[in-house]
Amino acid sequence: MIEKEKIKFSLIIGDLLDSDKKRLSELIRKENSQSILAKQSENIIFDYLDVVIKSNYLKLFCLRYNNEIIAYAITSIKPKYLISEFQNLKAKIFFSLLLDFKITTLLNIMFSILNIDLILLNKQNLIKVRENLNLNLIAVDSKYQSKGVGSLFIQKIKSHYKELEETKYMICETYDQRAIKFYLDKCGFKLIGKKLRIPKNLHILEYEFE
Numbered sequence: 001m002i003e004k005e006k007i008k009f010s011l012i013i014g015d016l017l018d019s020d021k022k023r024l025s026e027l028i029r030k031e032n033s034q035s036i037l038a039k040q041s042e043n044i045i046f047d048y049l050d051v052v053i054k055s056n057y058l059k060l061f062c063l064r065y066n067n068e069i070i071a072y073a074i075t076s077i078k079p080k081y082l083i084s085e086f087q088n089l090k091a092k093i094f095f096s097l098l099l100d101f102k103i104t105t106l107l108n109i110m111f112s113i114l115n116i117d118l119i120l121l122n123k124q125n126l127i128k129v130r131e132n133l134n135l136n137l138i139a140v141d142s143k144y145q146s147k148g149v150g151s152l153f154i155q156k157i158k159s160h161y162k163e164l165e166e167t168k169y170m171i172c173e174t175y176d177q178r179a180i181k182f183y184l185d186k187c188g189f190k191l192i193g194k195k196l197r198i199p200k201n202l203h204i205l206e207y208e209f210e
């Protein structure tokens, strides 16, 4: 049993302890194993986290329970910053993927950089995806999944942005059918289309702020 009132929500800004970086790297690799980030070395993941917590456009949110990080999420106020903010890391990530022969991942990155990946969307949704908040990564430690922690986390993130009035929609993307069910059934999102990816397209979901 988890005591929800003891869960602490925070936005990490500026600095992060090495022990927290290690814990986040563990969560990324374990729970978001399909992501490009999860396939990188620990040093690259640490550098990535440093960029996020220093950025004006990206945010790192965490949930702690008994002082341990049990969930994290990364958002970008517009998806373009997920590329532009990592200028210095791009080459490192590119070569690590090349050395590992991750050709499909490199092609998918090219689709994204060249904006080819949004061709399956109608004009209205294309603008929506480009101009609104992107929930890039989210994970709850498997020990705590299916206990309402993920929906509580999304609720806190929604409240954070609702207060700022910076965005009308929150957009997220996933391949995972269980995650789609989570967003649709527990978090009030709806499916709006697909992003072109090899070998399987990504599902795009939106949440509209009232």
Ligand SMILES: CC(C)(COP(=O)(O)OP(=O)(O)OC[C@H]1O[C@@H](n2cnc3c(N)ncnc32)[C@H](O)[C@@H]1OP(=O)(O)O)[C@@H](O)C(=O)NCCC(=O)NCCS
Pocket: 031, 032, 136, 137, 138, 139, 140, 141, 144, 145, 146, 147, 148, 149, 150, 151, 152, 173, 174, 176, 178, 179, 180, 181, 182, 186
């Ligand atoms: C998706 C996720 C954040 C949901 O967090 P959670 O704490 O399990 O969420 P809640 O307890 O509020 O809701 C549970 C629902 O989420 C879905 N879910 C549960 N485990 C899941 C998993 N491993 N992966 C995806 N969805 C899951 C199910 O629909 C579940 O409903 P159920 O408990 O009635 O079966 C979490 O399961 C997770 O970290 N999954 C792995 C990473 C991931 O898929 N991230 C999303 C894409 S970036």
